[in-house]
Structures are given as C-alpha cells and as structure tokens.
Amino acid sequence: MEFTKHKYLFFGIISFLITVIQRLFDAVGYPFPVFCFNVPLVASIVFHILYFRQIFNARSIYNVEKLFIRLTKVGLAALIITFIPSVLVYLRATPKLIQLFELFGFYGFMFFSIYLLMGFYKLSLLNDSKLVRRNWDLFLVLVSAAALLYIESAHFPKLYSSFLMVACFLVGLPLVFKIKWIAFINMKMRWLSILFLLSLMFLGLGILQFSFHYNLPNYISDTPGAMFFLIVLNFEITYIIISILALLFNMPIASVTEKLAEEVKSIQQINQSVIKKAPIEETFNLLFTRCYKDTEANAGWMILEKEEGVENVTFYTGSVFENEVAFYNESLKIKSKAIEFPNKSYHYFRNLNKNISLEKFDRYQSLLVFPVFSEEKFQGAICLLKKEVDSFDEYQIQLAQSYIDQVQLAFENQALIRASIASERVKKEMEIARDVQRQLLPMDFPESPDFEMTAYCESLLEVGGDYFDFIMLDDKRLALIIADVSGSGASAAFYMAHLKGVFQALAQLNFPVATFLEFANEALSRCLARRVFITLTYSLFDFGKRKLLYGRAGHTPLLYFDSILKEARYFEDKGLGLGIVRDESYAKFVKQYDKKFNPGDIFVLFTDGIIEGRNDSTQKEYGLERLRKVLEENADLAVDKLKSAILTDIYKYINTQKIPDDHTIIVVKIKEG
Amino acid sequence: MDKLKIEKQVNKELLMLKISGELDASTAIKLDDEINGALESNQINILVDCGDLNYISSAGFGVFVSYIKDLQTRAGKFVLYNLSNNVFETFKILGLNDLLTIADTEKEAKSFFDKI
Numbered sequence: 001m002e003f004t005k006h007k008y009l010f011f012g013i014i015s016f017l018i019t020v021i022q023r024l025f026d027a028v029g030y031p032f033p034v035f036c037f038n039v040p041l042v043a044s045i046v047f048h049i050l051y052f053r054q055i056f057n058a059r060s061i062y063n064v065e066k067l068f069i070r071l072t073k074v075g076l077a078a079l080i081i082t083f084i085p086s087v088l089v090y091l092r093a094t095p096k097l098i099q100l101f102e103l104f105g106f107y108g109f110m111f112f113s114i115y116l117l118m119g120f121y122k123l124s125l126l127n128d129s130k131l132v133r134r135n136w137d138l139f140l141v142l143v144s145a146a147a148l149l150y151i152e153s154a155h156f157p158k159l160y161s162s163f164l165m166v167a168c169f170l171v172g173l174p175l176v177f178k179i180k181w182i183a184f185i186n187m188k189m190r191w192l193s194i195l196f197l198l199s200l201m202f203l204g205l206g207i208l209q210f211s212f213h214y215n216l217p218n219y220i221s222d223t224p225g226a227m228f229f230l231i232v233l234n235f236e237i238t239y240i241i242i243s244i245l246a247l248l249f250n251m252p253i254a255s256v257t258e259k260l261a262e263e264v265k266s267i268q269q270i271n272q273s274v275i276k277k278a279p280i281e282e283t284f285n286l287l288f289t290r291c292y293k294d295t296e297a298n299a300g301w302m303i304l305e306k307e308e309g310v311e312n313v314t315f316y317t318g319s320v321f322e323n324e325v326a327f328y329n330e331s332l333k334i335k336s337k338a339i340e341f342p343n344k345s346y347h348y349f350r351n352l353n354k355n356i357s358l359e360k361f362d363r364y365q366s367l368l369v370f371p372v373f374s375e376e377k378f379q380g381a382i383c384l385l386k387k388e389v390d391s392f393d394e395y396q397i398q399l400a401q402s403y404i405d406q407v408q409l410a411f412e413n414q415a416l417i418r419a420s421i422a423s424e425r426v427k428k429e430m431e432i433a434r435d436v437q438r439q440l441l442p443m444d445f446p447e448s449p450d451f452e453m454t455a456y457c458e459s460l461l462e463v464g465g466d467y468f469d470f471i472m473l474d475d476k477r478l479a480l481i482i483a484d485v486s487g488s489g490a491s492a493a494f495y496m497a498h499l500k501g502v503f504q505a506l507a508q509l510n511f512p513v514a515t516f517l518e519f520a521n522e523a524l525s526r527c528l529a530r531r532v533f534i535t536l537t538y539s540l541f542d543f544g545k546r547k548l549l550y551g552r553a554g555h556t557p558l559l560y561f562d563s564i565l566k567e568a569r570y571f572e573d574k575g576l577g578l579g580i581v582r583d584e585s586y587a588k589f590v591k592q593y594d595k596k597f598n599p600g601d602i603f604v605l606f607t608d609g610i611i612e613g614r615n616d617s618t619q620k621e622y623g624l625e626r627l628r629k630v631l632e633e634n635a636d637l638a639v640d641k642l643k644s645a646i647l648t649d650i651y652k653y654i655n656t657q658k659i660p661d662d663h664t665i666i667v668v669k670i671k672e673g
Numbered sequence: 674m675d676k677l678k679i680e681k682q683v684n685k686e687l688l689m690l691k692i693s694g695e696l697d698a699s700t701a702i703k704l705d706d707e708i709n710g711a712l713e714s715n716q717i718n719i720l721v722d723c724g725d726l727n728y729i730s731s732a733g734f735g736v737f738v739s740y741i742k743d744l745q746t747r748a749g750k751f752v753l754y755n756l757s758n759n760v761f762e763t764f765k766i767l768g769l770n771d772l773l774t775i776a777d778t779e780k781e782a783k784s785f786f787d788k789i
C-alpha cells in the first residue's frame with residue numbers, strides 16, 4: 001500500500017541517485033550512451049511531477065492555510081540544503097564533498113520548484129472544473145517535454161524548444177488566472193495568503209540564488225534543459241504576483257461578502273434557536289441582538305409579552321436609559337400601534353421630532369419598530385434607534401425584517417407540527433374508542449327456526465350515541481333494545497356504554513316492559529347530564545305465543561309489516577324518553593303494548609338518523625313515509641337484502657356520501673317456526 | 674350568521690321568546706342561557722314562539738326537558754306554540770307533548786296562563 005502510494009517518489013529518488021553517481025564518478029557514457037546521458041535526471045523530474053500530481057489529487061479537501069504552510073516548510077528546507085555547498089566552500093571541503101552537496105542542493109531546488117508548481121496546481125483546482133484539470137495536464141506534459149532537452153539537445157530540431165516555449169506560454173497563461181480559491185477564504189486568511197505568497201517568492205529567489213552558481217555541469221543555467229526550470233519559475237512568479245494583486249483588489253469586496261456570510265449565519269442561528277425550542281426570551285434576545293448589530297443601530301430595546309397584556313421590557317442595548325425607553329413607549333404608544341401596523345410589518349419613524357416633542361430626550365432621531373407575531377398573536381416588538389434623522393437604509397430595514405420573518409415562520413412551522421401531532425394523537429385515541437364501542441354492539445345474530453334478524457349501526461363521528469342489543473331469554477323469547485342518546489360524539493358514547501350495562505342487567509330479570517323502562521329511567525336519571533336524555537324502544541318477542549310486548553320511550557315509532565294485509569304501518573303509541581322526568585312520576589308516561597304477529601311479518605326498528613337524512617337539493621327529510629313504502633316493496637326479501645334495500649334507498653334519496661347523523665336499523669322477520 | 678336567533682319580550686308576568694333558525698347541539702347553549710337567566714330573575718311563565726324554528730335536534734329538546742322539573746316545582750310552565758308540523762311530530766314522538774303545553778296560536782297559548 002505504502003509503496004504504491006509513494007512509488008513515483010521512490011522512482012524519482014532512485015533516478016536522481018543514479019544521476020548523482022554518474023556525476024560523482026564522472027561516468028560519462030554509463031550506463032547510457034553519451035547522447036542520452038541525462039535520462040535519469042529527466043526521469044526523476046517527470047516522476048516527481050507525477051508523484052505530486054497524485055498526492056494532490058488524492059486529497060480532495062485541502063485547507064489553503066495548510067497548503068501554504070507545507071509549501072513554506074519545504075521551501076525553508078530547500079533553502080537550507082541549497083545553502084550547504086556555500087558553507088562547504090567556505091570551510092574548504094574537498095571538491096568531491098562539495099560536488100555531492102551541490103547535487104543534493106540541486107535536488108532541493110528541483111524538489112521545491114516542482115512542489116510549488118504542483119501546490120499552485122492544487123490551489124487553482126479548488127472549486128474549479130474538470131476543464132482546468134485538463135488544461136493543467138496538458139501544461140504538465142509540455143513542461144515535461146521541455147525537460148527532455150536535458151538529453152543532448154542536438155538531437156532535437158531547433159524548432160522544438162521554440163515550439164515548447166510558445167506552447168507553454170499559451171497553455172500556462174490561462175492557468176495563472178485560476179485563482180478562485182481567493183473567494184473562499186476569510187479576511188484573515190487573505191492577509192495571511194499574501195504573506196505566504198511573498199515568503200514563497202523570496203524563498204524561491206533565495207534557493208535560486210544559492211544554487212545558480214554550482215560548479216556541477218550546470219542544470220539551471222547554460223544548458224538547453226534549463227528551459228524546464230525557466231518555464232516553471234516564470235509560471236510560479238506570475239501566479240504569485242497575480243494572486244497577490246487579486247487578493248489586494250478583492251479586499252474591499254471581501255468585507256462585503258463576509259458580511260453577507262455573517263448575515264446568512266445570523267438567520268441560521270435564529271432558526272436553530274427556534275427549532276431547538278429554546279425559551280422564547282432566548283430566541284428573542286438572539287433576534288434582537290442580530291437586528292441591532294446588523295442594522296448598525298446606536299441603541300435599541302425590546303418589548304416582550306410573556307402573558308396576554310403583561311408588558312415586559314426585557315432588554316436594552318446601546319446607550320439608552322430606562323426612562324428614555326419608557327418615554328418612547330408611552331408617547332408613541334408603541335405596543336398598541338405595533339399590533340395595528342398594516343400587514344404586521346414594521347414602522348419607520350424617520351424623524352422623531354415630527355412625531356412627538358422630544359423634550360429632553362433628543363439624542364435619537366430615527367426609530368424603527370418591528371412587531372413580532374407568532375401564530376397570529378402579538379409576541380413583542382423590536383425597536384431600534386439611530387442618532388441621525390432617517391439613517392436606517394433600505395437594506396438594513398429589509399435585513400432586520402427578514403430576520404423577523406424567519407422567526408415568525410419558524411414559530412408557525414412549529415405550531416403546525418405541534419397541532420398535527422396533537423390531532424394525530426386524538427385521531428388515534430378516537431379510533432381506539434370506535435373499536436371499543438363497536439365491541440359493545442352485537443356482531444352475530446341468533447340462528448333460530450322462529451325468526452331471522454339483522455342490524456346495521458354507523459356513527460357520524462368515530463363514536464356515537466346509538467345503541468342496540470338483544471338477549472335470548474330462552475329459546476322462544478328475545479329481548480331487543482334500540483336506543484339513541486341525545487347529542488352525539490364522545491359524550492353520547494359514554495352514556496351509550498352505560499345504557500348497555502343497564503340493559504344487560506335489567507333484561508335478565510324478566511321484568512314487564514313498563515317496569516323495565518321505569519327502572520332504566522331511574523338508573524339513568526342518576527347519571528345523565530342535565531340536558532341529556534335517551535329514547536329507546538324495548539321489545540320482548542315471544543315466538544311461542546307469537547306475541548310482541550313492547551314499550552316506546554320517546555323513540556322513533558316501530559315499523560310493522562303485516563304479511564296478511566301486505567301493508568306496513570307505524571305503531572303510534574305514547575311514551576316518554578328516559579331522563580326527561582327524573583322521578584317516580586315517569587311511570588305515568590310509559591305503557592306496555594302488545595301485538596300478535598304471524599309468520600312473514602316484519603318489524604323494523606331504527607333511530608332518527610335513518611329518516612332525517614335530507615335530499616341534497618330539496619333539503620326535505622327522507623321521512624317515515626318513504627321508509628314505510630320501501631319496506632312494503634321489499635317485504636319478500638330476506639332480512640339482509642331487505643336492510644340493504646332500505647339503506648340503498650336512503651342513500652339514493654339523500655344523494656350524498658354520508659348520512660349526517662348516527663343511524664341504526666334493526667330488521668326482525670318472523671319465520672314459519 | 675347565527676344559526677339560532679332569539680327575540681325576547683317581557684309582558685307583565687309573561688316572558689315571550691321567539692326562536693328562529695335551527696336548534697341543535699351548537700345553538701342549544703344560547704337558548705339554555707336565556708331560559709336559565711329568566712328563571713333566575715323569577716320569570717317562570719315562558720311562552721315560546723316556534724314559528725320560524727326549522728329544525729330541532731335531540732340536544733335542542735334537551736334544553737326544554739331540563740327545565741320541566743324546575744318549572745313544575747315552582748308552579749310555572751312552558752307553553753310552546755306555532756310549531757311547524759315537522760317540529761311538532763318530533764315533540765310527539767319523544768312524548769313531550771304530554772309534558773309541555775303545546776298550543777296552535779299565540780292567543781291559545783296565552784290563555785293557558787290566564788287560568789293561573
């Protein structure tokens with residue numbers, strides 16, 4: 001792994017070491033023929049270029065500061081290495097030793113110039129496109145081609161170097177302007193960059209100065225191969241100069257961009273504060289501080305309303321005194337006005353002198369007031385002061401307004417989320433309640449040779465006040481109840497559940513109908529709320545005697561189909577709802593009725609939801625008569641089909657999707673037995 | 674627009690209420706407050722004109738029902754008149770026609786109080 005990563009550097013160093021050995025032992029002609037004697041040197045250069053290109057490409061995120069620090073460190077090291085031969089000359093060291101260190105010095109020079117070139121390669125690629133990368137690759141190929149001139153130049157046509165010169169110029173020129181990285185660094189880093197670039201330039205010049213006069217067959221001057229370094233150094237110096245100029249010219253704009261970035265950050269901060277559910281004071285303080293700073297106000301204060309009507313001046317800033325604030329609040333009636341500002345937007349007192357007599361409080365002339373609302377409720381106001389008349393500019397006002405909008409928006413979003421969570425929870429609870437209530441109603445109907453029976457019950461809301469139930473008292477007797485609690489929804493559902501208890505308990509006791517109703521009235525009167533009452537019909541079928549005993553407590557009348565006369569009619573009997581008269585006198589109002597029946601006869605019990613559905617255009621109720629007719633017409637059907645026929649007829653009549661009330665229907669048909 | 678409108682008129686011992694619109698769960702409280710207020714100020718003879726009452730729900734009946742006992746013990750009464758067929762039918766089904774006095778016309782309604 002490590003080797004693959006650094007193989008180019010390894011090859012580069014080996015190639016250079018071969019060059020060193022060639023030079024030290026003056027081995028002209030070994031291991032290569034004379035004309036390509038410098039091949040290892042060229043190889044070393046190319047390998048170094050490849051190596052740096054590889055490592056800079058690998059690290060996609062590169063901090064500009066870090067890059068400069070590295071370049072500078074390498075520059076310093078190179079400076080020291082290139083300086084050593086001069087010291088050795090001064091110390092009169094042996095020529096061979098001096099030559100060895102001159103070769104190392106040259107390596108330092110080479111390393112630094114290539115590293116710096118590739119450093120700029122990295123810089124110019126920051127936030128830039130693929131096209132630039134291609135441009136660079138072409139440039140690097142051309143530069144490497146120039147290095148080939150180290151190999152006996154006689155083998156190259158004269159045009160070759162001129163061509164390379166022109167080509168490098170043309171290809172390199174656009175690259176020196178790839179300085180977008182400047183835009184992405186902050187103010188401090190810009191100044192630092194200038195410093196770094198200058199030091200890099202001086203380091204480079206120093207290194208060049210030291211290594212220029214080395215005695216070894218000169219690689220830097222006097223040889224066509226030196227064209228490589230000529231191009232590289234020229235490019236580097238140009239890049240440095242252009243970068244420095246750009247940095248300097250960008251300084252004034254930089255402060256603006258920085259401010260904009262700061263403002264974006266402010267908005268984010270405020271947003272964060274709301275999202276984190278920070279206490280409202282905290283959010284407001286933050287909002288107030290941002291508004292105050294970014295509008296460059298001289299002073300300001302904030303009114304924050306904790307509870308309805310309670311005014312809390314919580315925060316002043318700048319040089320403003322409590323009595324001053326009180327004076328402004330009082331004389332301008334800021335709070336009451338803030339609520340009335342059109343569109344809930346800000347109000348700008350350009351010249352306070354015109355609005356009020358400032359008397360002794362004349363330090364400030366312009367005042368900006370921003371009301372802050374959350375969920376349509378006034379939360380507070382932010383007031384900003386400036387010394388001169390009309391000295392808030394449009395941009396500052398818009399900026400502060402945008403902060404406030406942000407807060408209001410965030411508040412609203414939160415409220416929406418809260419509300420939707422709450423309603424979701426209620427919905428879930430109601431669904432549970434609906435399931436529970438469904439279980440209070442019978443699902444299966446008895447199979448009997450004497451009768452068949454079916455029922456249907458649907459609530460307008462999740463739960464409702466309709467109830468039906470039955471008990472087989474023995475195999476020939478059926479106790480059946482249908483009831484409707486007044487009102488609807490959850491409260492009705494509770495009484496319905498209570499009623500189930502009453503029915504289950506009393507029906508078992510085999511009371512006559514009237515007694516059942518009296519007891520039920522007594523039991524329910526104790527628990528029903530003041531305006532709540534229950535209507536019900538209690539019926540006892542005796543299939544052995546073919547007789548029905550029933551009592552109607554204010555409930556919708558019983559519908560009866562006579563199979564002999566082939567006609568249906570309602571039983572118009574007296575009876576009062578439960579819970580209306582809450583004492584013994586109730587007995588006066590109820591009575592047990594009886595009715596003989598025959599096979600084929602049908603009894604239909606229902607709640608008022610069945611007959612009160614209105615036609616969508618005429619607004620007329622479905623009514624008793626229509627129900628009676630549909631029963632007559634469908635009396636031959638089995639109970640389930642008959643029930644469906646009735647419901648279909650109702651829906652056809654009302655012509656809407658839903659019957660707008662709780663509705664229940666029970667159908668009992670007598671069989672031959 | 675209010676679904677239920679109540680016009681009040683005091684005539685000697687009589688409180689005359691004219692209710693129009695729809696009397697259901699959402700409007701029942703309004704009528705309840707009105708009657709409650711009347712009973713508190715000792716007006717126990719209440720005449721209700723239901724001429725323009727288009728609809729009455731079970732919650733609406735609840736209002737009348739809840740005062741029956743109170744009025745009985747205090748020797749006062751409700752008289753309802755001018756009921757539309759629809760509304761009267763519902764009163765009848767509930768059995769309230771035995772409990773509340775229901776008259777056809779204002780004159781007939783007032784005569785119930787003359788007897789007192």
